[in-house]
Amino acid sequence: MSSNGSRRRDITVADVAKAANVSKAQAARALGNYGAVSEDVRERVLAAAEELSYRPNELARSMNTGKSNTIGVVVGDIENPHFGLATRGITDTAKKSGFNVILINTDEERAAEVDAVQVLLDKRVDGLIVAPASSTETQHLQRVQDSGRPLVLLDRAADGLQIDTVTVEMTDVAYESTRYLIEAGHRRIAFISTLKSAVPYSEGVQLDSSQIAERVNGMDRAFLDSGLTLPEDLVRLNAGDAESIRNITREVLLMPDPATAVVASDGLIALSVVEAIQEMDLSIPEDVSFLMYDDFAWTRLTSPPLTVIAQPVYEMGVAAAEALIRQIEGRRPAAVPTFTARLIRRNSVGAPRKSELPSEATPSR
Amino acid sequence: MSSNGSRRRDITVADVAKAANVSKAQAARALGNYGAVSEDVRERVLAAAEELSYRPNELARSMNTGKSNTIGVVVGDIENPHFGLATRGITDTAKKSGFNVILINTDEERAAEVDAVQVLLDKRVDGLIVAPASSTETQHLQRVQDSGRPLVLLDRAADGLQIDTVTVEMTDVAYESTRYLIEAGHRRIAFISTLKSAVPYSEGVQLDSSQIAERVNGMDRAFLDSGLTLPEDLVRLNAGDAESIRNITREVLLMPDPATAVVASDGLIALSVVEAIQEMDLSIPEDVSFLMYDDFAWTRLTSPPLTVIAQPVYEMGVAAAEALIRQIEGRRPAAVPTFTARLIRRNSVGAPRKSELPSEATPSR
DNA sequence: CTTACGATTGAGACCGGACTCACAGTGGGT
């Protein structure tokens, strides 16, 4: 039936038409289910198509419908379960509306992202979802916008651009969780993030990610409201691979006036931070309190279970896909829902070891 | 410069040609960098293209080159870090050779898989990588093969089909790890897998996944070589969502002659199994020994750290992509490397609680 | 001063569908 190997040219409508003894136009109509076709012709064409196991060439179809039924997704790292889950939300939703997904990884590098966006545009995807590496360098996103192709941002906003964006409001949980730590007695709270930055953090430094900026703002406000100030020297950016994260962790825990609590900005960082803490033979929460962003299943299995800030990642993926598809289908109305994160108190936060409460200031009530 | 909104028709070679005052053919040559073009024309064309910010339509290009520079990847679940990592290996490698990846999720459902493969074929991808849900129902894969489109299988083989396949040899580690458990004194060892099966496991049941079949075979041989028999009632298939996994775990640990060790077939199962064990207030390894497939970072953070079977997942993704690209580029030679898994002994395996060593048989040396 | 050959160049075919247009039948309305 189907023996001879490769080189076989694909079956086209023309082939089917010939086999069914009708014109190419009629065959196309019967197959594409449009226009007027007599019952007789329809049957013959369908039979012939079946017989030849004809399959339409989606490329050709896309070319003159202008629709590819494909959306492009650009993320920093699928290996990170955060994006894995979000991607799942996107693909599930896309599939429901008949869209496929082209996925591109950027390793959080801007050059790769710019490239990815261009490639997707060139492939004429119907729209794209991007988790931008930077909230400030956004010319390439502006270009997408200009090209008129639907675009939705995920996780991070782009400063000053009018683009549908699906994010979590982070300031509030950051505030809440910092208050929580402060009330437990912590003053030296470290925050470790992968966010790249040319200069070390200090008040007024413009952070390149809206997400991280919100988190730091929330922390800052919490300290202020407690009559304290955020220890800027403990806001650590540029945490890269596992090794660098470990180094940073050791550093903040061994410095003269060490951190008594550590906040990990995402699940990947958390892994290395906890590992480093264990390697130093410190225990959580007796020696160090720990809190992390993202609620992965494994955080319930450690002892103690970790206190986390849960984000509705899957739902955000769904929302992003829905917003995009809405744009693609030309109905702009519905507002993108706003998501909030939740502090889940488990057992990785306790009082600092040497409870030398600061003499001058006490948490305001 | 780029004001008016959407509806703008894309710039084509024809537009560029007109602007540069040359024929469409010449413009195409200059842009595509082929054929003979005078320096003068080249400059004018390139300038015009730049000016109009021309971008080639990859769809159109694909249509008559027959190459889409895209490969399709079909996996059971990207959310599962196992596939996340593998996908990362694939995309990294693909990118290096200039290919993009279309990713489709199947939820391990055959119907979805058949569909996914068809969609990718219709989109004329240059080749596909599939992690087949079933090793036995493989007509759709056969069809891909027949169509002459390059195909590489990942993780699981397809019985009787001649297809490049990237897998881990599992029998040996399964054997080794089972011997390890037996030598620690375990006789009642449970194995929990998501693999779907119409009937409960027993000797001779044909398992639908080559991977799982190998694991069970390895266990079986280990028992045999120790003068014992594999407790068939503890080989549990059809573990689905978190809840069902928990139920199964409770079941095997509460039955009259309960399991003293549990082996989780993948990271997702492991999560629920460990959780169930903790909920039952049993501790690892004092009350139950535990062992799992896949070495995720978090397995080092639990207490005790978990004993795992590590698979070179990322490398396998790379190998699959390389094999596929090799096929696409028409050089068939190089053999697909064989991968092996490694038992990493940490501290989740100990002696069974009530060390009632079986009277009749002792582990053979 | 011819002739020949490589470099240039433009016209147009082609990839595989979707879709426009003109034309043939057919049955109903009057």
Add this chain to the structure above:
DNA sequence: ACCCACTGTGAGTCCGGTCTCAATCGTAAG
């Protein structure tokens, strides 16, 4: 018996590139 509105149908165009082919040009060889 005559006109009209439809249904059916085939020829051919178009989408936006790639690529073939033949014509043109310049110039080095004879």
